[in-house]
Amino acid sequence: MRSRQSILEMFATFLQFESERLNGWVYDAKLHRSIQYLLLQIPQTQNSENFWAIYWHKAWQTQSNSLALGHLSAYLQETCYWAVKRTIPQFASVQSSLADCFQIAIAQVPKILKGCDPNQKASLKSYSNVAFGNIIRDALRQQQEIDYANDWALLLKLSRKRLQEALQNAGVTDEIIARYLLAWKCFTDGYILSKSPGVRKLQKPDQDTWDIITQIYNRERLTLKNPGTECTPETLEKWLLFSAKHARAYLYPVVSSLNLPKLGQTEGELQDDLPDNTHESLLASIIAEEEAETQKNQQIEIHNLLVATLAKLTPQAQQLLQLYYQQALTQQQIAQQLQIQQYQVSRQLSKARESLLLAITKWSQETAHISPTSNVVKYISIVLEEWLQNYFRNLESHSSEEK
Structure with a gap:
């Protein structure tokens, strides 16, 4: 059997049997259009087999989606075939053919999908390889008992x-x-x-x-x-x-393939009627999740950057920020406490903020590729002010808890 190479083949072709013999791969028109459309939308996944396995598994989990089930059934064709071929010789007398056993096993794809989480260590293929073997062994044992029993x-x-x-x-x-x-x-x-x-x-x-x-x-x-x-x-x-x-x-039910022709019609198969309503919603969901994850990671990076920059400031600058944001003292109160002029407090606070602002702006330019326009700097300055308030407020709450 020729192994499939491209994502298009993996998620849109099915094994074809003729006279109980394997006759190669055949494209499903609906699934072919579906995966081809998505590959155009996110071309960087042309060779990412695991991405599409997780993508369609997520679609199957979040929606009652026959299209997702079709793609995953196509994807697991090879795994199912080799699991069945490896399992059948373990039984001395098997009434069912390889094609029949294959259909019995592949019909249990929903059960396999329910039990597998491809985000974890085991991939969908490796999990399915074991599951298909167990399914066909149970089915053959059951079949033998039923066939022999009156x-x-x-x-x-x-x-x-x-x-x-x-x-x-x-x-x-x-x-x-x-x-x-x-x-x-x-x-x-x-x-x-x-x-x-x-x-x-x-x-x-x-x-x-x-x-x-x-x-x-x-x-x-x-x-x-x-x-x-x-x-x-x-x-x-x-x-x-x-x-x-x-x-x-x-x-021991009779298993029907989705590739069977429509009843009373000369053209078309049963799976041609599967609904296709997930492209935009699922793609948008994937993109939104990726953006949320990226934003979360960026927030962590910025937080760590600011904490490190704070640590590099002079002890007096750190003290001024603590008095201003943590203890909520005015500049005049800080000047009286430190016995310095108010303008010195204002100047040193501004200098400390500028050091932090420069660190974020540089990170934005180098990492996020954001040009430091006046509007961007203004926005960063607002975000920095919020961060300083939250950071020192949290320090105060931690200090209270320790006491």
């Missing part, structure tokens, strides 16, 4: 919860489900009571066993909210076979 053996193996889920999945009403569950319980109790010693094969109940099951049901039916009339063995057998049929279908 209806009566299957009913005896079932739990009440599984049978209830199967009947609910089949659209049976709660009232009927209650009767079928009681019939199943009576069947399991009656079958065990009437089973002959030494008989290992689970077969259809004989007439005597049916009579015991029927007696138990007609006695226990009075516990139901709507007991109904008494049942015959034929009715109970019909109910139990119905339950077994839907339990088998529920435990």
